[in-house]
Amino acid sequence: NAGVTQTPKFRVLKTGQSMTLLCAQDMNHEYMYWYRQDPGMGLRLIHYSVGEGTTAKGEVPDGYNVSRLKKQNFLLGLESAAPSQTSVYFCASKVGSGELFFGEGSRLTVL
Amino acid sequence: GEDVEQSLFLSVREGDSSVINCTYTDSSSTYLYWYKQEPGAGLQLLTYIFSNMDMKQDQRLTVLLNKKDKHLSLRIADTQTGDSAIYFCAESQASGGSYIPTFGRGTSLIVHP
Numbered sequence: 001n002a003g004v005t006q007t008p009k010f011r012v013l014k015t016g017q018s019m020t021l022l023c024a025q026d027m028n029h030e031y032m033y034w035y036r037q038d039p040g041m042g043l044r045l046i047h048y049s050v051g052e053g054t055t056a057k058g059e060v061p062d063g064y065n066v067s068r069l070k071k072q073n074f075l076l077g078l079e080s081a082a083p084s085q086t087s088v089y090f091c092a093s094k095v096g097s098g099e100l101f102f103g104e105g106s107r108l109t110v111l
Numbered sequence: 112g113e114d115v116e117q118s119l120f121l122s123v124r125e126g127d128s129s130v131i132n133c134t135y136t137d138s139s140s141t142y143l144y145w146y147k148q149e150p151g152a153g154l155q156l157l158t159y160i161f162s163n164m165d166m167k168q169d170q171r172l173t174v175l176l177n178k179k180d181k182h183l184s185l186r187i188a189d190t191q192t193g194d195s196a197i198y199f200c201a202e203s204q205a206s207g208g209s210y211i212p213t214f215g216r217g218t219s220l221i222v223h224p
Contacts, residue, residue, distance in 0.1 A: 004153075031210065040119065042199065042216035043154075058211075090153055092212075100146075100201075100212055102153035 002026050006091050006103035013081045013110045021076040021106050023091030029101070031094045032074040033058075034066065036087040037105070043090065049074055081110045115215035117200050122221045129187040131218045133200030136181065143176060144201040145185045148217070154199060158185070187220075195222045 004025045013019055023032065030051050035043040045058030047066040055066045063085060065077045074093075078085060091103045117133045135143070141162050146154040160167045160174045160183070167174045173186040187194055200215040 033212070035214075040216060043214040045211070045213075048211065092154075094210070094212075096210060099156045099159070100144075100154070102155070104153045105151075 004091055004093055004101050004103040006089075006106045008106060009104065010107050011109070013078075013108065015082060015110060017081050018077070018079050019081065019108075020078075021089055021091075021108075023074045023076070023093075023103060025072055025074075025091075025093040025101070027093060027095075027101065028071070029093035029095050030071075031096075032068065033092045033094075033100070034064075034074065034076045035090045035092065036060065037090060038087050046076065046089075078108075081108075083110045086110045114213045115200055115202055117198075117215040117218050119216060120219050120221070122223065123190050125190060125192060125222055125224050127190055129185075129190045129194070129220055129222075131185045131187075131198050131200075131220065133183040133185075133215055134181055135183065135200070135202045137202060137204055137213075138178075138181065139204050142203040143174075143183050144199075144203070144212070145172075145174065146199040146201060146214075148197040148199065150196075157198070190220075190222050192222045192224070195220055 033048040034046040049055045049068040052071040067075045089106045092100045094100045123129045144159040145157040147157045148154045171188045175184045197217040199217045203212045
């Protein structure tokens with residue numbers, strides 16, 4: 001099983017550029033999440049989805065958009081990247097109240 | 112204040128026991144988790160405890176839950192250098208039918224010889 005796969009793993013952007021991070025899970029999980037991890041800040045929830053076609057804002061949604069057109073995929077978009085969005089992004093999925101399965105992370109640098 | 116709080120650093124000697132502490136604020140939390148993150152990797156579930164339990168033991172790991180004080184701890188017996196990692200406490204509660212996990216900032220465990 002691949003579990004949760006994130007692409008790309010590394011990306012460098014210039015301020016103002018746009019990009020999309022893709023998260024794919026093959027476990028038929030309903031819930032999917034995007035977190036960002038910054039030193040000393042732990043994991044902060046950006047957006048989440050409780051099922052295909054639904055999305056909701058988390059703790060730090062500004063500057064990001066998401067889509068869940070297919071149950072297995074959860075996309076995170078940055079329309080106009082800013083240096084403050086330099087971070088490591090983690091996607092996770094789960095079934096109900098069970099264990100969260102994480103991807104390996106996507107390291108984004110915005111110059 | 113933060114929903115889940117934990118100290119940022121813990122340093123122990125190899126072979127000693129490590130105790131990582133966590134406090135949470137939401138009394139309706141139904142599941143409490145410990146995740147481990149090794150350098151350059153994602154988080155992996157280490158262990159979890161239901162809110163109706165006081166203790167859970169799994170090999171070298173012991174989780175203690177004090178619901179009255181909303182305090183969770185993770186004890187690692189005979190700590191090894193391979194246990195060096197960041198440990199995250201997390202709680203999960205139902206919110207409008209969905210489960211939103213909330214994480215602490217993570218405790219960096221440093222194991223030295």
